[in-house]
Amino acid sequence: xxxxxxxxxxxxxxxxxxxxxxxxxxxxxxxxxxxxxxxxxxxxxxxxxxxxxxxxxxxxxxxxxxxxxxxxxxxxxxxxxxxxxxxxxxxxxxxxxxxxxxxxxxxxxxxxxxxxxxxxxxxxxxxxxxxxxxxxxxxxxxxxxxxxxxxxxxxxxxxxxxxxxxxxxxxxxxxxxxxxxxxxxxxxxxxxxxxxxxxxxxxxxxxxxxxxxxxxxxxxxxxxxxxxxxxxxxxxxxxxxxxxxxxxxxxxxxxxxxxxxxxxxxxxxxxxxxxxxxxxxxxxxxxxxxxxxxxxxxxxxxxxxxxxxxxxxxxxxxxxxxxxxxxxxxxxxxxxxxxxxxxxxxxxxxxxxxxxxxxxxxxxxxxxxxxxxxxxxxxxxxxxxxxxxxxxxxxxxxxxxxxxxxxxxxxxxxxxxxxxxxxxxxxxxxxxxxxxxxxxxxxxxxxxxxxxxxxxxxxxxxxxxxxxxxxxxxxxxxxxxxxxxxxxxxxx
Amino acid sequence: xxxxxxxxxxxxxxxxxxxxxxxxxxxxxxxxxxxxxxxxxxxxxxxxxxxxxxxxxxxxxxxxxxxxxxxxxxxxxxxxxxxxxxxxxxxxxxxxxxxxxxxxxxxxxxxxxxxxxxxxxxxxxxxxxx
Numbered sequence: 295x296x297x298x299x300x301x302x303x304x305x306x307x308x309x310x311x312x313x314x315x316x317x318x319x320x321x322x323x324x325x326x327x328x329x330x331x332x333x334x335x336x337x338x339x340x341x342x343x344x345x346x347x348x349x350x351x352x353x354x355x356x357x358x359x360x361x362x363x364x365x366x367x368x369x370x371x372x373x374x375x376x377x378x379x380x381x382x383x384x385x386x387x388x389x390x391x392x393x394x395x396x397x398x399x400x401x402x403x404x405x406x407x408x409x410x411x412x413x414x415x416x417x418x419x420x421x422x423x424x425x426x427x428x429x430x431x432x433x434x435x436x437x438x439x440x441x442x443x444x445x446x447x448x449x450x451x452x453x454x455x456x457x458x459x460x461x462x463x464x465x466x467x468x469x470x471x472x473x474x475x476x477x478x479x480x481x482x483x484x485x486x487x488x489x490x491x492x493x494x495x496x497x498x499x500x501x502x503x504x505x506x507x508x509x510x511x512x513x514x515x516x517x518x519x520x521x522x523x524x525x526x527x528x529x530x531x532x533x534x535x536x537x538x539x540x541x542x543x544x545x546x547x548x549x550x551x552x553x554x555x556x557x558x559x560x561x562x563x564x565x566x567x568x569x570x571x572x573x574x575x576x577x578x579x580x581x582x583x584x585x586x587x588x589x590x591x592x593x594x595x596x597x598x599x600x601x602x603x604x605x606x607x608x609x610x611x612x613x614x615x616x617x618x619x620x621x622x623x624x625x626x627x628x629x630x631x632x633x634x635x636x637x638x639x640x641x642x643x644x645x646x647x648x649x650x651x652x653x654x655x656x657x658x659x660x661x662x663x664x665x666x667x668x669x670x671x672x673x674x675x676x677x678x679x680x681x682x683x684x685x686x687x688x689x690x691x692x693x694x695x696x697x698x699x700x701x702x703x704x705x706x707x708x709x710x711x712x713x714x715x716x717x718x719x720x721x722x723x724x725x726x727x728x729x730x731x732x733x734x735x736x737x738x739x740x741x742x743x744x745x746x747x748x749x750x751x752x753x754x755x756x757x758x759x760x761x762x763x764x765x766x767x768x769x770x771x772x773x774x775x776x777x778x779x780x781x782x783x784x785x786x
Numbered sequence: 787x788x789x790x791x792x793x794x795x796x797x798x799x800x801x802x803x804x805x806x807x808x809x810x811x812x813x814x815x816x817x818x819x820x821x822x823x824x825x826x827x828x829x830x831x832x833x834x835x836x837x838x839x840x841x842x843x844x845x846x847x848x849x850x851x852x853x854x855x856x857x858x859x860x861x862x863x864x865x866x867x868x869x870x871x872x873x874x875x876x877x878x879x880x881x882x883x884x885x886x887x888x889x890x891x892x893x894x895x896x897x898x899x900x901x902x903x904x905x906x907x908x909x910x911x912x913x914x915x916x
Contacts, residue, residue, distance in 0.1 A: 429869050436876045440883055447887060452894035453907055459887045463816060463825060466880050470833055473873065474809075477839050480866075 298342070303353035305339045305378065305424055306434075308332050309417040316410045321737045325406035326393055329413050332653045333385045336420065340375075341384035342521040348774070350498030354426070360718055362426065363487035366491040366777045368410030369426030373630070373778040377423045380634050384545040391753040392538035395648045399536040408448060410540070414441040419550045427498065428476045428486045428562075431554055432469060435518070438550070439465045442543055457530035463727070464527040468517030475510030478503050481563075488562055496565035502714050504563075505572060511558060519551035521615055522585030525608040532604035544607050545641035556629070560620065560782040578619035579712050583713060590720035591668040594727065599650075599657040602724055603643050608685055609721065610636045613698060613714070618699045626779035630699035631771055635690035635764065639682040642757035646675050649746035649754065654738070659727065672746065673732045675758040680725035682761045685718050689765040693772060709750030808835035817889035820900040822891065828885045833877040840866040840873075 297304070312332030316325035346353060347370055355368040359589035370378070389412065396408055418438025422431050443465070480486055483494040495571055505702050509720050513524075520528040528548075530541045559577035563569045586609045593605035610632070617629030647657050654661045666673040678689065695718065701709040765772050808831055815828025844866035852861040888898055895903045 430871075433872055433876070436880070440876075440879055443883055443887070447890065455887055455891045455894055456903060459822065459884065459891060462880065462884050462887065463829060467813070468828055470836055473836055476841060477836065480840075481843050483848070523816065633873075735798070 297661065300355075301339050301343055301346075302370055302424060303357065305343065305382075306368075306417055306421045308335050309413045309420065311419065313410050313414045316439045317415065319684060320406055322402070322405035322409075325409040326389075329405055329409040330389055332413050333382070333389045333416060334637060336416065337379075337386040340378040341422075341522075344375040344379050344774075345369075347372055348777075349427050354561065363485050363490035366430050367489075368424050369486055369489070371778075372425060373556070373772075373776065374423045374553065374782050376778055377550060377633070378420060380637055381416070381419045381423060381546045381550060384538035384542060384637060387753045387756060388538055388542040388545075388641065388645070391541070391648075391750050392536075394747040394749045395538045396536055398446075398474070398652055399450055399538075399648075400435050404448060408445070408625050410443045411441040411448075412539075414438075415445060415542070415547075420511070421469070421544050422550050423553055428479065428488055428491060429473075432473045432476060435469050435551075435554075436531045438547065439469060439518075440680055442539070442547060445539040445543070446531050448539070449534045449644075451534045452532035453530065457527070457534045461527040461531045464517055464524075465569045466513045468524075471514030471517070473514075475507040475514060478507035478510065479753050482507070488557065490625050492562045495562065497585035501571055508563060508572065508574070512555075512729075515551055515555045515558075519548045519555060519615075520608055520611055521581055522589055522608055522612060523581075525585070525589065525611075528608055529604040531602050532607065532644070533598060533600040537644055537651065539647070540604075541641045541644035543748065543766060544604070545637035546589040546613055546646055548607065549637050551696060552611070552618075552629070552633060556626070556782070558620060560626075572595060575621055576620045578615050578750075580646075582612045582619060583710075583717070584613075585609060585719065586616070586714075586717040587612075590717055592722065593724040594720065596724075597659050599621040599647055599659065599662065599728060600644070602727070603640065603647070603765045606721065610640070610683065612717075613694070615695075616714075617698055617701065620705065621783075622701050622704060623776065623779045623783060624697050624704055625701035626782060627776045628701055630778055631697065631768075632691075632694035632776035634775075635682060635694050635761065635769055638690060638764070639761045640678040642754055642761060643676055643683075645750070645754035645757065646672050646679075650676075651746045651752050652746060652750075654741055659731045661738070662728070662731050665732035668737045669746070671751075671755070675755060676732075677725070677729060678758055679761055680721075680728060682765065684721045684725055687765075688762065690761045690768070690771075692765055718725055799837060805835050805838045805842070808832070808838065822888045822898045822900060824859075825900075826881060826888070829884070830877065830881055833873070833880070834865045837873060840870050 309332045312328050318438055319325050319328060357366040357505060365655050396405060400408055411699050418434045418441060421434030425431055443458050443462045445459060447455055477493055482493055483495060485491055495504060517524045532544055565640060586661060589605045589608035593602050595600040596605060614629045614632050617625045617632065650662060651657050653669060672683040682689035682691035684690040699711045699714055702714060812828045812832025812835060816825050816832065819825055819828060844863035846860055846862050849860040850858045852864050854879040892898050895906055898904060
């Protein structure tokens with residue numbers, strides 16, 4: 295029973311302890327084993343936490359027995375239990391995949407360091423999601439960011455280095471903006487505990503410093519979550535990083551930043567008077583829509599599939615932010631479901647593209663001609679995930695798009711519903727570019743007979759299957775997300 | 787009298803002026819310079835401004851370290867120092883990683899000017915991609 299009581303701490307400590315172990319062991323097989331055990335343990339813990347929260351409401355864990363708001367509090371409620379399962383789940387699926395994947399993409403003496411950085415990144419992301427302390431979020435944000443810069447720089451192409459450098463500059467500016475905002479809030483209220491901050495901010499009379507804090511935090515997090523037009527670092531980072539890294543980061547890193555934004559907006563700023571002064575909702579609505587349209591349009595004109603799907607990520611984040619801007623149960627439900635559905639679909643796409651690169655020697659549209667005949671299952675998998683990105687009924691993406699449109703109609707904004715459908719057509723256009731190349735062309739002649747190893751194919755297919763299963767039997771995800779949305783908007 | 791009061795608040799806000807100055811200067815260097823090392827220097831200055839933002843308001847004139855004793859009643863706030871120690875470590879790690887990346891970029895491209903590096907990748911057909 296005592297282990298159960300410490301689950302919130304173990305969620306972060308297990309992968310954190312695994313990181314130095316992988317360095318000390320040095321042998322890449324041992325390092326892989328440790329990282330695998332750590333990430334699967336993290337998934338088990340995340341599921342146990344989720345079950346506890348579903349059964350009995352919010353968990354609060356005082357680190358070092360210092361009671362909140364003085365000590366650091368780990369607080370698990372319906373929202374971040376959901377995010378924890380998503381992050382730990384994707385890590386548990388991507389890690390077995392990465393073993394064969396980095397064989398081809400990373401030089402072998404760096405493999406154990408890859409696992410070190412991977413579990414550190416997982417630590418940071420889980421920590422950001424679970425902590426209830428504002429400064430702690432910054433520390434975990436930097437842990438996950440620094441390790442993801444290293445992971446991206448491991449890419450074999452030299453452009454990976456530039457992409458990583460640019461991400462480092464943008465990411466550090468974002469994180470510093472975030473910590474400036476937190477600093478201003480701390481100066482105002484004298485507390486760093488998120489729940490306590492929310493209560494005290496409601497009592498602050500002078501809105502100006504709160505506005506400044508809100509602005510700094512919004513811009514900082516928007517950089518980290520790649521909200522259009524602050525997304526410049528993302529396409530290169532995903533395109534040149536090792537495939538396993540792109541799969542993991544696309545499913546988790548931006549999603550956790552979105553979670554932090556939701557948390558701060560709905561648990562900290564919701565009662566502050568400043569929130570009523572600035573049109574934050576309208577601003578997010580416009581940026582989200584612009585992102586969905588602009589990034590989808592850019593995606594259509596990409597010749598490399600990795601870049602195409604990276605721009606698609608920026609567009610999908612636009613939808614998530616759009617859902618946040620509605621400030622309603624349906625809108626937030628759509629955002630939270632879309633976090634998971636887009637994470638699953640996009641991670642699956644990048645994992646499948648890793649196999650494509652292995653067999654076809656690249657992921658440009660010219661290279662994947664005739665993929666439907668050469669690799670029928672992989673090709674079908676990418677199409678299914680593409681349909682989920684478009685939001686076709688029967689896939690996970692439909693559930694979130696449906697709720698997004700419901701939320702728009704609830705507000706009586708028909709034009710918005712049309713715009714959402716219209717931008718989905720753009721998504722259909724870029725998915726069609728792949729279908730055209732893969733199915734309406736003769737297979738290339740200059741392709742070797744390499745095969746995708748099972749350890750890469752199986753995790754990818756698992757995620758594709760998950761996208762479909764959650765699309766058909768959506769109740770578990772939907773109920774969990776709706777409960778989280780109701781909790782965020784509910785009276786306190 | 788009015789000017790004297792204004793001068794008082796001006797001096798009272800001295801730390802904030804320095805903070806904002808460092809913040810803007812650092813951010814400007816990051817944006818305006820194309821040299822990758824200079825960008826990191828700017829980033830360092832930008833992060834340093836945050837240390838000041840946290841620490842300066844924690845200091846009380848005449849306050850001591852928070853040691854429980856009957857002799858003292860005014861204490862400075864120790865928490866910002868602890869927070870900023872963490873932030874300094876983060877800043878050092880970021881700088882170290884950034885410099886390591888610049889070393890690798892110089893090995894791969896033969897230069898550390900951002901526009902030249904980006905120009906080198908403009909024509910990827912002439913260079914073998916891997």
